Amino acid sequence: MFDFLSSKFGALLNKVTGQSVISKNTIKEALQEVRSALIEADVPFEVVEQFVGQVEEKAVGQQLKGSLKAGDQFIKIVHDEMVEFLGSAHKKDQDPLALTFPATVIVMGLQGSGKTTTLSKLAFYMQKQAKKRGKKRSIMLASVDFYRPAAIDQLEVLAKSVGVTFYRSPESDVVSAAKDCVDQARKQGIQVLLLDTAGRLHVDESMLEELKQVVDVVKPQKSLLVLDAMTGQESMRIAQAFDKAVGFDGAVLSKVDSDARGGVAFAFAYQVKKPVYFVGVGERPEDMDEFRPERIASRILGKGDVVSLVEKVEEKIKVDERKSMERAYRKGTITLEDFASQLGMMSRLGSMNSIMKHLPGMGQSITPEMMERAELESKKFKAILSSMTRKERLYHKILNTSRKRRIANGAGATKSDIDLLLRKFEESQRFVKLLKRMGGLGKFFG
Numbered sequence: 182m183f184d185f186l187s188s189k190f191g192a193l194l195n196k197v198t199g200q201s202v203i204s205k206n207t208i209k210e211a212l213q214e215v216r217s218a219l220i221e222a223d224v225p226f227e228v229v230e231q232f233v234g235q236v237e238e239k240a241v242g243q244q245l246k247g248s249l250k251a252g253d254q255f256i257k258i259v260h261d262e263m264v265e266f267l268g269s270a271h272k273k274d275q276d277p278l279a280l281t282f283p284a285t286v287i288v289m290g291l292q293g294s295g296k297t298t299t300l301s302k303l304a305f306y307m308q309k310q311a312k313k314r315g316k317k318r319s320i321m322l323a324s325v326d327f328y329r330p331a332a333i334d335q336l337e338v339l340a341k342s343v344g345v346t347f348y349r350s351p352e353s354d355v356v357s358a359a360k361d362c363v364d365q366a367r368k369q370g371i372q373v374l375l376l377d378t379a380g381r382l383h384v385d386e387s388m389l390e391e392l393k394q395v396v397d398v399v400k401p402q403k404s405l406l407v408l409d410a411m412t413g414q415e416s417m418r419i420a421q422a423f424d425k426a427v428g429f430d431g432a433v434l435s436k437v438d439s440d441a442r443g444g445v446a447f448a449f450a451y452q453v454k455k456p457v458y459f460v461g462v463g464e465r466p467e468d469m470d471e472f473r474p475e476r477i478a479s480r481i482l483g484k485g486d487v488v489s490l491v492e493k494v495e496e497k498i499k500v501d502e503r504k505s506m507e508r509a510y511r512k513g514t515i516t517l518e519d520f521a522s523q524l525g526m527m528s529r530l531g532s533m534n535s536i537m538k539h540l541p542g543m544g545q546s547i548t549p550e551m552m553e554r555a556e557l558e559s560k561k562f563k564a565i566l567s568s569m570t571r572k573e574r575l576y577h578k579i580l581n582t583s584r585k586r587r588i589a590n591g592a593g594a595t596k597s598d599i600d601l602l603l604r605k606f607e608e609s610q611r612f613v614k615l616l617k618r619m620g621g622l623g624k625f626f627g
């Protein structure tokens with residue numbers, strides 16, 4: 182698959198030379214390749230179409246950056262869109278298992294999806310997280326899976342292997358047993374009760390009904406759907422059935438170490454719009470990772486190498502932009518084109534603060550509000566600049582009223598936005614000239 186990306190995209194796109202923007206025609210075949218890659222990864226058809234449309238919209242009209250080849254740049258667009266798509270339900274930097282003790286966490290899913298195994302992984306994970314902060318977590322594993330006689334024994338063995346408490350309820354009715362497990366956990370002063378439930382081979386009404394009753398009595402703080410990544414297309418029907426009948430907070434995707442390419446994560450993000458918290462990557466308690474959209478994206482696009490490719494591409498963009506700025510500053514003049522790449526570079530640097538701090542007299546006088554305004558402004562400016570022709574960016578003096586009107590329309594901006602941009606640009610021009618007189622910006626480009 183990686184070959185498909187690097188060589189096929191390359192062959193398809195890099196032969197197109199002399200173009201400064203990505204056009205619809207240039208990427209037609211490449212988009213077809215993306216489509217097949219997704220279908221091969223078991224992403225449902227309508228999700229594929231939606232995604233491909235999104236990529237096309239993003240890519241068409243993009244400036245080719247410096248020495249980057251169209252193919253490389255296109256891969257980066259596909260990769261970034263994919264990460265965005267997969268991670269859209271995620272709140273960044275949030276602990277997926279933020280709980281207030283005492284808490285109950287429940288898992289649900291079909292038989293064989295990996296519920297019991299996932300519980301041992303969750304216990305292991307929580308212990309590890311607590312240990313990092315010098316704490317100890319008291320955890321109890323218990324089960325209300327009464328349909329398979331060996332299921333509860335399996336949980337007992339796992340509890341022992343990760344060193345947490347295990348409890349076997351004497352109740353024979355599922356709902357009473359669930360309640361008994363919670364009572365027992367409270368009695369023993371347990372912080373987290375991890376409760377296992379029964380699955381069936383197929384989604385079935387009575388299972389969902391029973392599960393709903395269990396959820397109603399134990400009132401879990403987190404309920405997790407365990408989804409087997411190998412289920413492919415079918416998994417969406419499963420997820421929706423559980424969501425509709427019982428409801429859950431997020432998913433754990435199991436067996437991602439298998440041949441499954443991650444299409445399930447894709448479909449889940451699109452259709453269920455809830456976060457995937459973890460992925461299972463093996464059978465042992467330690468074989469669970471937090472969900473990282475980048476990893477799934479690389480998996481779909483092809484085994485790991487894409488990430489390093491994307492990093493290389495990013496590095497290259499930075500070098501190109503830096504070079505163009507350096508040239509501009511040396512010459513002591515800049516064009517709107519330089520200005521555009523400067524904007525891009527600034528927003529990638531994240532904060533203008535770090536630059537400003539180096540300028541004499543600017544100190545720490547930048548407030549978060551100013552930063553926010555600057556970022557909004559730079560977004561607007563970028564839209565305006567990308568609606569200009571290259572000629573206009575190189576010779577901004579040709580921007581007359583009718584050109585400005587056309588650009589404003591294209592960028593969803595007003596004429597006064599354009600005038601503001603031009604004023605700022607001329608300010609930068611003066612600044613660059615001044616810097617040149619002062620002996621250059623050596624320390625920025627060291």
Ligand SMILES: Nc1nc2c(ncn2[C@@H]2O[C@H](COP(=O)(O)OP(=O)(O)O)[C@@H](O)[C@H]2O)c(=O)[nH]1
Binds near residue numbers: 291292299438439
């Ligand atoms: N390779 C692999 N196997 C897994 C993973 N999670 C579960 N399994 C295996 O899948 C089978 C079913 O798991 P189990 O937890 O018993 O499923 P349950 O019926 O939902 O409780 C077992 O053989 C597990 O070892 C995983 O992430 N990777």
Ligand SMILES: [Mg+2]
Binds near residue numbers: 296297298332377
């Ligand atoms: Mg089980």
